[in-house]
Amino acid sequence: MNRNRRKFLRHLAAGSGALAAGLPSLAKVVGASDESVYRSEIMQDKKQTFNMCGYAAPKIETVRVGVIGLGMRGSDAVERLSYIDGLEITALCDKYPDRIAASQKTLEKMKRPKAKEYSGNDGWKALCENAPVDLVYTATPWSLHTPICLAAMKNGKHAATEVPAGKTIDELWELVETSEKTRKHCMMLENCCYDFFELLTLNMVRNGMLGEIVHAEGAYIHELGKDWLFNKKAYADMWRLKENIGQNGNLYPTHGLGPIAQCMDINRGDRFDHLVSMSTADFSLNALAKEMAAKDSFFNEYTNRQYRGNMNTTLIRTHKGKTIILQHDVSTIRPYSRIHLLSGTKGAAQKWPGPARISFGHSWLKPEELKQLEEKYALPIVKHIGAIAKEVGGHGGMDFIMDWRLIDCLRNGLPLDQDVYDAAAWSCPFPLSQRSVAKKSRTVDIPDFTRGAWKTNKPVDLTLNGGGTTGVREVKPELKMQ
Numbered sequence: 001m002n003r004n005r006r007k008f009l010r011h012l013a014a015g016s017g018a019l020a021a022g023l024p025s026l027a028k029v030v031g032a033s034d035e036s037v038y039r040s041e042i043m044q045d046k047k048q049t050f051n052m053c054g055y056a057a058p059k060i061e062t063v064r065v066g067v068i069g070l071g072m073r074g075s076d077a078v079e080r081l082s083y084i085d086g087l088e089i090t091a092l093c094d095k096y097p098d099r100i101a102a103s104q105k106t107l108e109k110m111k112r113p114k115a116k117e118y119s120g121n122d123g124w125k126a127l128c129e130n131a132p133v134d135l136v137y138t139a140t141p142w143s144l145h146t147p148i149c150l151a152a153m154k155n156g157k158h159a160a161t162e163v164p165a166g167k168t169i170d171e172l173w174e175l176v177e178t179s180e181k182t183r184k185h186c187m188m189l190e191n192c193c194y195d196f197f198e199l200l201t202l203n204m205v206r207n208g209m210l211g212e213i214v215h216a217e218g219a220y221i222h223e224l225g226k227d228w229l230f231n232k233k234a235y236a237d238m239w240r241l242k243e244n245i246g247q248n249g250n251l252y253p254t255h256g257l258g259p260i261a262q263c264m265d266i267n268r269g270d271r272f273d274h275l276v277s278m279s280t281a282d283f284s285l286n287a288l289a290k291e292m293a294a295k296d297s298f299f300n301e302y303t304n305r306q307y308r309g310n311m312n313t314t315l316i317r318t319h320k321g322k323t324i325i326l327q328h329d330v331s332t333i334r335p336y337s338r339i340h341l342l343s344g345t346k347g348a349a350q351k352w353p354g355p356a357r358i359s360f361g362h363s364w365l366k367p368e369e370l371k372q373l374e375e376k377y378a379l380p381i382v383k384h385i386g387a388i389a390k391e392v393g394g395h396g397g398m399d400f401i402m403d404w405r406l407i408d409c410l411r412n413g414l415p416l417d418q419d420v421y422d423a424a425a426w427s428c429p430f431p432l433s434q435r436s437v438a439k440k441s442r443t444v445d446i447p448d449f450t451r452g453a454w455k456t457n458k459p460v461d462l463t464l465n466g467g468g469t470t471g472v473r474e475v476k477p478e479l480k481m482q
């Protein structure tokens with residue numbers, strides 16, 4: 001069926017409840033409804049108002065940051081950011097005041113001034129509207145990521161958000177439109193793009209060492225069951241367990257997808273075209289809920305719910321004809337993996353299961369050969385800040401490399417490595433995989449959030465040209481992160 005015909009039928013379906021009743025294929029599905037897909041096609045057909053890819057905002061000498069969401073991730077971010085010169089954390093926000101107090105203590109320990117405080121359910125709105133900040137840095141539950149980024153940009157602030165940037169296609173388009181309209185950055189904090197092997201392979205790909213990348217695989221496979229999802233002391237108000245109820249697909253696509261999308265120049269020479277997705281049934285979450293409820297009635301409300309299938313596998317095809325396998329599983333017992341497989345016409349790389357390996361033939365290189373490549377293809381950012389980042393910590397250093405680079409770009413008026421189109425494209429499997437799963441793995445088109453600009457957008461800059469001027473405080477043993 002051609003695009004116009006499909007659009008016409010969708011238009012009819014969106015405008016007529018009776019049609020939806022008669023045609024099951026047009027019925028609403030969880031994740032991305034027919035109506036939202038129709039709206040997305042209209043958005044895609046509109047002309048891009050301003051291209052945020054490669055956009056350099058005016059320099060900010062001292063970047064004033066407001067951090068929202070001071071749980072496990074946000075409180076660590078406060079600590080990491082405190083090491084960076086040319087930055088002040090001027091505002092802190094959480095629903096719960098005791099979490100703000102804990103982060104104020106971190107600032108005190110780091111000999112930083114006290115920040116303004118915003119608490120309660122809507123404190124983030126006041127922060128975005130009134131706080132003296134240049135950048136709003138968000139580490140809240142997923143459903144607040146888009147609303148906070150939108151409020152930040154609309155109030156003249158740059159936005160950086162934890163992953164994923166949004167949960168629906170409508171949200172992702174709104175981020176794109178708002179970033180273009182306000183000319184404020186909207187960066188998704190995809191820290192895995194800054195991990196050491198991922199940066200090495202990105203530079204090797206850029207130098208043609210693996211040839212043309214034909215196929216890639218990524219994942220977020222991390223068993224979170226008893227210790228995290230069902231732990232009352234972990235995610236605030238059990239938000240992450242609740243996300244795994246009533247949504248069936250890949251709910252955490254960006255850690256696996258971001259680094260390989262950069263290697264494939266997605267949005268900068270190629271783009272995601274369509275996907276198909278399949279989920280297993282749930283074989284463990286409801287059983288775990290029952291096991292927990294047998295010991296603690298708190299968990300009664302989590303039994304016999306519609307849990308996400310344990311393993312989701314999504315296949316993406318790019319416009320140029322390359323493929324990606326993306327997996328997501330947080331509830332079966334197996335070692336952690338983001339896979340990070342790159343298969344090119346001249347070689348291959350794979351990070352998980354470890355050790356990380358490179359091959360130019362039928363077998364993997366020996367460790368000493370890999371070491372030589374690591375030295376030869378270490379990116380300027382790794383040489384500049386890699387050792388310090390390992391000292392500061394945060395997933396082995398990648399979190400700090402990301403934070404430092406973000407602040408250094410803002411201070412030097414450089415484009416960010418990840419723009420709003422990356423945030424949208426890497427997050428969109430969240431709703432689109434659910435749509436495909438709900439329709440027996442049917443093909444789903446992936447929107448072009450760049451509205452054609454992917455054909456001419458330049459690949460992400462791997463140099464530190466024009467930047468690299470942001471200092472880092474001495475990492476004293478007593479200040480080291482846990």
Ligand SMILES: NC(=O)c1ccc[n+]([C@@H]2O[C@H](COP(=O)([O-])OP(=O)(O)OC[C@H]3O[C@@H](n4cnc5c(N)ncnc54)[C@H](O)[C@@H]3O)[C@@H](O)[C@H]2O)c1
Binds near residue numbers: 096190
């Ligand atoms: N990039 C990574 O490696 C990584 C790792 C872990 C978590 N994350 C992401 O970080 C985010 C936070 O995860 P977490 O593990 O810290 O969860 P968490 O539950 O520990 O923290 C979330 C915080 O947000 C606060 N919050 C909730 N509603 C709020 C509101 N209305 N206003 C202000 N604050 C509010 C909670 O009180 C809590 O302190 C999530 O998006 C998660 O996906 C990313």
